[in-house]
Amino acid sequence: MLFPALPLREVGAKVMIDVLFVLDDKTETPAIVTRAAAMFSVARVSASGIGPEHVSSARVMVVHAALRNLHDVARIEDACDELRRRDDCVYVAKGSERAGIVQAESVGIGRVIAAHQPLEDVLAAIQCILNRDLANRLDGYPEQVIETINTTGTLFQQVAAAMREDGPLPLRLLSDSSRNIGAAIECVGLVEWINAVEMHHSQTCRHVLMVAGYADAFARSLGLSASDTLLFTKASLLHDVGKLFIPIGILEKAGPLSEQERRAIMTHPLRGAKALRKGSGAQPLVIAAARSHHEYLDGTGYPDGLAGGQICPLVRMLTIVDIYSALRETRAYKAGMTPRLAITEMAGMKGKLDPRLFAAFRDMVLNPVFGSQRSSRGPETRLANDCLLNGIHPLDRETRPLEVGHRAFG
Ligand SMILES: [Fe+2]
Ligand SMILES: [Fe+2]
The missing domain is CATH 1.10.3210.10 (Hypothetical protein af1432)
Structure with missing residues (x-):
């Protein structure tokens, strides 16, 4: 392999990153994280450990977790509520689990992508949110x-x-x-x-x-x-x-x-x-x-x-x-x-x-x-x-x- 394993950011760093991945286990590296890390600056956090400080350090939040644990769902909901960031969130379903999709919809995550959809759909959704973010920040120029x-x-x-x-x-x-x-x-x-x-x-x-x-x-x-x-x-x-x-x-x-x-x-x-x-x-x-x-x-x-x-x-x-x-x-x-x-x-x-x-x-x-x-x-x-x-x-x-x-x- 030409390059070392991708050095993903530690969340909580002072700099803004493009995408925060919320995972069942923050040490895992699913394919979407690897693909996104080639295009955007990326960090990850576990669903059980997420807080508003993590959400506020990222322009886009991608939840890629089973969401079986109600405590995790509540933490994600709190983090989103605090910052009203649901339009900047994407839920990417894991495998064939339907429960996660239902939970994501219940907390109002703006975009839900089923597991069978290609990774390009996830990348396009991320890019779309980043474009909107850029347009907002250029407002007035x-x-x-x-x-x-x-x-x-x-x-x-x-x-x-x-x-x-x-x-x-x-x-x-x-x-x-x-x-x-x-x-x-x-x-x-x-x-x-x-x-x-x-x-x-x-x-x-x-x-x-x-x-x-x-x-x-x-x-x-x-x-x-x-x-x-x-x-x-x-x-x-x-x-x-x-x-x-x-x-x-x-x-x-x-x-x-x-x-x-x-x-x-x-x-x-x-x-x-x-x-x-x-x-x-x-x-x-x-x-x-x-x-x-x-x-x-x-x-x-x-x-x-x-x-x-x-x-x-x-x-x-x-x-x-x-x-x-x-x-x-x-x-x-x-x-x-x-x-x-x-x-x-x-x-x-x-x-x-x-x-x-x-x-x-x-x-x-x-x-x-x-x-x-x-x-x-x-x-x-x-x-x-x-x-x-x-x-x-x-x-x-x-x-x-x-x-x-x-x-x-x-
Ligand atoms: Fe150069
Ligand atoms: Fe240069």
Whole structure:
């Protein structure tokens, strides 16, 4: 087996998780738990030990227990009553036991799924509740932002399916999402975009949407061409695609990683690049970005230990926005850093990052007005030609003034 047993969360941890499984015995791992743990962050608790504190730490509760014991039924009912979460609950029947279904219906659990129904029905029910939860939390943001986050979520699902089946990538949706992210940031500003993205329940989606947001902003602040900006945003959206092969339980583990788990995560650049090569249609530079975004200029990165001129400008820029996003994000195992702290941390990575690009990025994110600018962002000049597409360092190119009324990034 390639990966260790799934490290499910201990319930009661301070972080929100996606799905709480309520089981007869919390040490059991039924098939639905294994399947769900590959897609969502998951914890489990026994029916006899559940309390409101467990329910409040999860967005969805899935009861997969026989419910023969009336004491257990009462505890579940109390936990649901306390938080009025019955619409966020799913009961998955065990075997042919009818009693459990009757008990689940009696306590008003919103959705009951019979044992003969496929596991996909359970996963779809979980996803449906998570989507509703996300919609609630995005309430009040402009429609354009909500639409872009939802569309990008659909993009990830389609990319995951394409990679599982070695099928063609949804290239049109990828381009649309990349452009829409730029338009959404133009509408609300980078800071509001990041705030909205932080509402997303999936850590991986949050990360990729943030990296794409910073990438779009960085490209514009450097005055990159429309083609380069689109390429950079697309590469950002797909850079961690190899993580789709790694269980969420490892990716979002709250505690320290074991050596085996750390090695499993470090496989994601190679796995992502390999999958993108097999699924037809990804640009070679996008594949290179997925493979090399953890490389450092001093040769200490992975997977290939590339150094200096072996690392193209697109990858150098992606590495900077990727690290910055990771430092800024709050994750299950750490708090997010302030912009200044994150930049200080990165400034300590001597020799690893492109110093000129890092200086430009630092000036951008520490500029007090930059993040709230809504339109006409970027410098008053833009680069005359495509740099990233041609492997040319953006800061080595001549610029020309923006034409009045010219929309460089439609
Ligand atoms: Fe990565
Ligand atoms: Fe990343």
